[in-house]
Amino acid sequence: xxxxxxxxxxxxAIETPHGKRxxxxxxxxxxxxxxxxxxxxxxxxxxVGGDFxxxxxxxxxxxxIDLQGLEEVPGKTFFxxxxxxxxxxxxxxxxxxxxxxxxxxxxxxxSYQDEPYLLxxxxxxxxxxxxxxxxxxxxxxxxxxxxxxxxxxxxxxxETIRTWDFLLINDSExxxxxxxxxxxxxxxxxxxxxxxxxxxxxxxxGAMLFRHDTLFMxxxxxxxxxxxxxxxxxxxxxxxxxxxAQQGFDLRNGNIDVQDLHRAxxxxxxxxxxxxxxxxxxxxxxxxxxxxxxxFEEFRRFTAF
Amino acid sequence: xxxxxxxxxxxxAIETPHGKRxxxxxxxxxxxxxxxxxxxxxxxxxxVGGDFxxxxxxxxxxxxIDLQGLEEVPGKTFFxxxxxxxxxxxxxxxxxxxxxxxxxxxxxxxSYQDEPYLLxxxxxxxxxxxxxxxxxxxxxxxxxxxxxxxxxxxxxxxETIRTWDFLLINDSExxxxxxxxxxxxxxxxxxxxxxxxxxxxxxxxGAMLFRHDTLFMxxxxxxxxxxxxxxxxxxxxxxxxxxxAQQGFDLRNGNIDVQDLHRAxxxxxxxxxxxxxxxxxxxxxxxxxxxxxxxFEEFRRFTAF
Numbered sequence: 369x370x371x372x373x374x375x376x377x378x379x380x381a382i383e384t385p386h387g388k389r390x391x392x393x394x395x396x397x398x399x400x401x402x403x404x405x406x407x408x409x410x411x412x413x414x415x416v417g418g419d420f421x422x423x424x425x426x427x428x429x430x431x432x433i434d435l436q437g438l439e440e441v442p443g444k445t446f447f448x449x450x451x452x453x454x455x456x457x458x459x460x461x462x463x464x465x466x467x468x469x470x471x472x473x474x475x476x477x478x479s480y481q482d483e484p485y486l487l488x489x490x491x492x493x494x495x496x497x498x499x500x501x502x503x504x505x506x507x508x509x510x511x512x513x514x515x516x517x518x519x520x521x522x523x524x525x526x527e528t529i530r531t532w533d534f535l536l537i538n539d540s541e542x543x544x545x546x547x548x549x550x551x552x553x554x555x556x557x558x559x560x561x562x563x564x565x566x567x568x569x570x571x572x573x574g575a576m577l578f579r580h581d582t583l584f585m586x587x588x589x590x591x592x593x594x595x596x597x598x599x600x601x602x603x604x605x606x607x608x609x610x611x612x613a614q615q616g617f618d619l620r621n622g623n624i625d626v627q628d629l630h631r632a633x634x635x636x637x638x639x640x641x642x643x644x645x646x647x648x649x650x651x652x653x654x655x656x657x658x659x660x661x662x663x664f665e666e667f668r669r670f671t672a673f
Numbered sequence: 674x675x676x677x678x679x680x681x682x683x684x685x686a687i688e689t690p691h692g693k694r695x696x697x698x699x700x701x702x703x704x705x706x707x708x709x710x711x712x713x714x715x716x717x718x719x720x721v722g723g724d725f726x727x728x729x730x731x732x733x734x735x736x737x738i739d740l741q742g743l744e745e746v747p748g749k750t751f752f753x754x755x756x757x758x759x760x761x762x763x764x765x766x767x768x769x770x771x772x773x774x775x776x777x778x779x780x781x782x783x784s785y786q787d788e789p790y791l792l793x794x795x796x797x798x799x800x801x802x803x804x805x806x807x808x809x810x811x812x813x814x815x816x817x818x819x820x821x822x823x824x825x826x827x828x829x830x831x832e833t834i835r836t837w838d839f840l841l842i843n844d845s846e847x848x849x850x851x852x853x854x855x856x857x858x859x860x861x862x863x864x865x866x867x868x869x870x871x872x873x874x875x876x877x878x879g880a881m882l883f884r885h886d887t888l889f890m891x892x893x894x895x896x897x898x899x900x901x902x903x904x905x906x907x908x909x910x911x912x913x914x915x916x917x918a919q920q921g922f923d924l925r926n927g928n929i930d931v932q933d934l935h936r937a938x939x940x941x942x943x944x945x946x947x948x949x950x951x952x953x954x955x956x957x958x959x960x961x962x963x964x965x966x967x968x969f970e971e972f973r974r975f976t977a978f
Contacts, residue, residue: 550898574879592858673935673939
C-alpha cells in the first residue's frame with residue numbers, strides 16, 4: 369500500500385517575521401514524503417547534487433522513506449530563497465537556482481512501478497505524465513501544479529491532468545486554470561477536465577474537496593504561532609494521499625468510502641498545520657502519529673455542531 | 674423572547690460586477706432585523722427622513738418587525754454609495770451622506786425595555802452604551818463595531834464593550850482591536866476585555882466563535898453566484914442572535930448550551946449567504962424559513978467527517 373512521490377528536493381533560505389534560515393532542507397518531494405510517511409511508506413523520485421547532506425538523507429531514512437529513486441548527480445542541489453510578508457500570506461522569491469534540477473528526468477526504480485498510489489509534485493507536466501505512464505497498478509494517482517505551468521504550458525498541462533484521479537491546487541490556481549472567479553463554478557469546470565477528485569487548498573482559510581458525489585469544506589486549523597508556512601501545501605498533499613493509502617482507498621476498483629476522502633482532507637490540513645509550527649522540515653524531527661491523531665480529534669471538536 | 678436592534682436604516686447605491694442599483698433599502702439595522710425576523714420578533718431603534726418609502730416600511734412590517742422605535746424626522750435618510758471590486762472582496766465608498774443619522778439619539782420605546790436580547794449595530798460606542806443601560810431584563814447583549822471607532826474612539830469603545838456579553842466583528846477589526854496579527858491571540862486578548870463570547874466573521878472564508886469554554890470554526894457557504902455582499906455581515910449577526918433568542922438562550926442565568934452557540938454561528942452564516950444572492954435586501958422578499966433550515970442541513974452535510 370505504498371506511495372510514490374515525484375518532485376523537488378531542495379535547499380531553501382527562508383525569512384519570516386519569526387526568524388531566518390540560510391540553508392535548510394526543502395522541496396515539494398521532501399515535504400510530501402515526510403508528511404505521508406506517518407500514514408504509509410513513501411518512495412521518492414528526485415534528484416540532488418553532490419552537496420546533499422548525509423544528515424538530510426538520514427532524516428528521510430529515519431521516516432522509513434524509500435530512497436532508491438533519489439538520484440545523486442554531480443553539481444549542486446536545487447536552491448530557493450524567499451521572504452514572507454508580515455502576515456505570512458504572501459512571499460517574495462529572492463533567488464531560484466535550479467542547478468541539478470534543471471535537467472531532472474525522473475527515473476522510476478523498477479521496484480516502484482507496481483505501487484498503488486502516486487503523487488506527482490509540482491514539476492513540468494510532461495515529466496509528470498512520463499512517470500504516470502510507467503506505473504502499472506495504480507489505485508489513485510494525481511498531483512499538484514502551479515501558475516507557471518497553467519499560464520505557459522496550458523495544453524501540456526491539460527493533457528496531463530486528463531488522466532489523473534485527483535488534482536490538488538490552491539484557490540488562485542483553480543481560478544486561473546478554469547478561467548472563472550467563482551470557486552464553485554471553477555471546480556465544476558476542472559472536474560470536467562479529467563480528475564474526479566479536486567482538492568482546493570486555501571492556506572489559513574482551510575480547504576475544499578469537490579467530486580460529482582460530494583462537496584466537503586473545512587476551515588483552517590487555527591495556530592497560536594506560525595513560524596514558517598513553507599511546505600504547508602505539500603504537507604497537506606502528503607497527509608491527504610498518505611491517509612488514503614493507509615486506508616487502502618481503491619478508486620479504480622470502485623472500493624471507496626466518501627467519508628475517507630473527507631477524513632483525508634482533515635489529515636491533510638492537520639499535517640499542513642504542524643509544518644508551519646517550526647522552520648523548514650524541523651517539526652518532523654519530533655512529530656508523532658499520536659499528536660497527529662490528537663489534532664484530528666481537535667478538528668472534530670472545533671467543527672462539530 | 675424578542676430582540677432589540679439598534680443601528681442605521683439607509684438608502685444605498687451599489688455597484689457590483691453583476692449590476693447596479695441607484696437607491697435600495699439598506700443599513701445595518703435593516704439587515705439585522707430582516708435576518709433575525711426569521712427566528713424571533715425584532716424591535717428596531719433607528720431614524721429615517723421624510724423620504725423613507727412606504728414600500729420599505731411595508732417590507733419591514735411584513736416580517737413582523739416592531740417599528741415603534743423607527744423614528745421619522747424632517748430631512749433625508751442616511752445615504753451610502755459604493756462600488757465592489759471584481760472578486761467582491763473589496764469595496765470603495767463613493768459617498769456617505771449621514772443626513773438625519775448625523776443627530777441620531779436612539780430613543781428606546783418603553784415597550785422594548787424588558788426584552789431579553791439586544792444587538793447593537795455599528796454606531797458610536799457612547800450611543801450603544803446609552804441604549805444598553807436602558808435595558809432591564811437582558812439575557813444576552815452585545816454588538817458590532819468598526820475600524821473607525823477602534824481607531825478614533827478606542828477608550829470609549831473599550832469602556833462600552835466591557836459590559837457586553839458578545840462582540841461580533843470581522844477578522845481585520847479583531848486584529849486592530851487587539852493589536853495582534855495572530856487571530857487566536859487576538860481572540861484571547863478581546864475575551865479579556867469583557868465579552869465572554871466573540872464571533873469573528875471572515876466573509877467568504879467563514880467564521881469563528883471564541884469563548885473560554887469553546888472554540889468553533891466554520892468555512893463559508895460556497896455560493897454559485899454572489900450578486901451583492903452588502904449587508905452579509907449584518908445578516909450574519911441577525912441570524913446568530915435571532916437563533917439564540919428563538920432558543921431562549923439565557924447567559925445571565927447560566928442556562929446555556931454551547932452547542933446552541935455553534936448552531937447560531939451556522940445560522941448566521943446561512944443568513945449571510947442568502948443575503949448575497951440578490952441585490953440589497955431583495956432576497957428577503959422571497960426567502961422562507963424552510964430554505965434557511967435546508968441550507969443549515971446542507972452545511973452539516975458539507976462539513977461532517
